[in-house]
Amino acid sequence: MDTNGYNWGFRAAGDLDLDGPVATLPNPEPQPMATASPFMRAGDLLDVVDGKHAETKGQQWDDFSLEGRKSITIGRKAGCDLVADRAYLSAEHAKITTEKGGHFVTDCGSAAGTYVNGAKITGKVHLKERDQISMGDCNYIYSAGRLVFAKNDADTTRSVLRKMDPGRRPVVLRADIKTKQVKNNNGAGMKELIRDIHLDVKEGTLVAMLGTAGAGKSTVMNCMNGMDLLGVQGSVNYRGVDLVHNFEQMKYLIGSVPQEKIFHPAFTPEEEFTQAAMLRLPGDTSMKEIQNRVNKTLEMLSMSGVRKNRNSKLSGGEKTRVNVGIELVADRDFLCLDEPDQGLSPNYKHELFTILQHLAHDYGKTVVSIIHDVSEIDMFDQVIMLAKAGGVGRLAFSGSPADARDYFGADIRDAYALLERTPEKFIR
Ligand SMILES: Nc1ncnc2c1ncn2[C@@H]1O[C@H](COP(=O)(O)OP(=O)(O)OP(=O)(O)O)[C@@H](O)[C@H]1O
Numbered sequence: 001m002d003t004n005g006y007n008w009g010f011r012a013a014g015d016l017d018l019d020g021p022v023a024t025l026p027n028p029e030p031q032p033m034a035t036a037s038p039f040m041r042a043g044d045l046l047d048v049v050d051g052k053h054a055e056t057k058g059q060q061w062d063d064f065s066l067e068g069r070k071s072i073t074i075g076r077k078a079g080c081d082l083v084a085d086r087a088y089l090s091a092e093h094a095k096i097t098t099e100k101g102g103h104f105v106t107d108c109g110s111a112a113g114t115y116v117n118g119a120k121i122t123g124k125v126h127l128k129e130r131d132q133i134s135m136g137d138c139n140y141i142y143s144a145g146r147l148v149f150a151k152n153d154a155d156t157t158r159s160v161l162r163k164m165d166p167g168r169r170p171v172v173l174r175a176d177i178k179t180k181q182v183k184n185n186n187g188a189g190m191k192e193l194i195r196d197i198h199l200d201v202k203e204g205t206l207v208a209m210l211g212t213a214g215a216g217k218s219t220v221m222n223c224m225n226g227m228d229l230l231g232v233q234g235s236v237n238y239r240g241v242d243l244v245h246n247f248e249q250m251k252y253l254i255g256s257v258p259q260e261k262i263f264h265p266a267f268t269p270e271e272e273f274t275q276a277a278m279l280r281l282p283g284d285t286s287m288k289e290i291q292n293r294v295n296k297t298l299e300m301l302s303m304s305g306v307r308k309n310r311n312s313k314l315s316g317g318e319k320t321r322v323n324v325g326i327e328l329v330a331d332r333d334f335l336c337l338d339e340p341d342q343g344l345s346p347n348y349k350h351e352l353f354t355i356l357q358h359l360a361h362d363y364g365k366t367v368v369s370i371i372h373d374v375s376e377i378d379m380f381d382q383v384i385m386l387a388k389a390g391g392v393g394r395l396a397f398s399g400s401p402a403d404a405r406d407y408f409g410a411d412i413r414d415a416y417a418l419l420e421r422t423p424e425k426f427i428r
């Protein structure tokens with residue numbers, strides 16, 4: 001079974017009023033990693049090319065014939081021949097031309113780049129049968145003079161996800177890390193920070209990462225979000241792309257929210273998000289698109305009512321949300337937060353996790369957060385617990401909060417003490 005090549009970005013021009021073919025999907029509640037699902041991956045698209053998904057044409061996937069067309073455009077702009085519903089893509093991102101000898105793909109100076117079979121292209125590339133053209137997580141397979149692509153746009157996919165129990169959602173990230181070693185701080189030799197971290201994260205879920213001090217939580221998170229993969233042996237597969245080798249292609253989908261407040265105290269949330277959008281979205285994004293994204297971000301974070309208040313005057317919980325919004329405004333799909341609850345009162349913690357849960361369950365964002373306080377642990381879909389054994393960070397548990405209680409035979413609060421005392425007993 002192929003687990004690669006996730007795609008929920010494309011729809012054909014002319015289908016723009018499509019209001020979600022959810023009811024007609026043959027399998028509205030697919031199994032995780034299933035091949036026949038509304039979440040088609042590049043591997044699924046190759047199956048289409050091989051004639052294995054013929055029955056779902058027009059619902060899950062579609063094709064676009066290049067015959068008789070001198071040049072077609074792919075991009076974010078509604079006027080493109082193939083419209084990709086992704087904020088990180090350029091208005092006209094790539095073009096495919098028909099010339100003597102075949103079809104060629106060229107990147108149109110996009111911000112996020114165009115890839116063919118995983119390699120970023122610079123000039124014009126002659127397409128070969130079964131070539132995979134990718135822009136971030138959006139894929140086209142070139143075959144028999146046509147492009148085969150997943151039909152679901154972001155809204156449709158979100159509405160399909162919303163109907164699925166978080167526990168049954170498809171896997172979006174799979175970490176298979178054998179080890180991560182860095183140069184020792186004292187300059188002598190190498191130091192192993194983490195070992196044997198194998199875990200799955202499902203799309204549109206809220207995940208807590210816990211562990212004793214120095215157990216490697218930040219190290220593992222910085223592997224999952226691709227921010228620090230130096231010295232990693234293994235793979236971190238996000239939407240079918242291994243971040244260890246191809247982080248550049250996927251970085252536009254991943255947001256990393258630091259612990260420290262990174263906003264300007266004299267700005268308002270509205271100004272902060274506008275600035276962030278102008279910096280992070282492609283240069284050809286119009287002011288209207290930016291305003292729409294800012295409004296959407298304020299709405300997603302329940303901050304519309306304080307949009308014009310100064311950041312310095314916001315509550316602790318709202319300040320944390322401004323940090324999140326700086327990533328969200330750029331339409332990141334995968335959000336990693338390092339201890340966002342630190343210093344927040346219990347009420348604000350609950351409020352923050354409610355909003356993170358909303359981002360995951362209702363907007364399809366995948367949210368992984370390092371936390372210390374486990375009082376709200378049942379708000380999370382998955383718990384990842386790390387422990388330090390023999391000086392190395394190891395995986396002690398990955399599963400639901402209820403399963404964690406069974407596994408440790410104790411309240412998760414008490415699991416900390418168990419992991420401190422006898423980590424070897426629990427590492428996987
Ligand atoms: N570049 C490095 N060189 C040497 N040791 C490092 C390096 N980075 C991290 N470490 C060590 O690796 C271990 C794991 O660090 P990490 O920051 O991931 O832990 P953590 O679980 O996030 O800790 P905390 O609870 O304090 O945030 C720690 O002992 C840390 O000192």
Ligand SMILES: [Mg+2]
Pocket residue numbers: 217218219
């Ligand atoms: Mg840390």
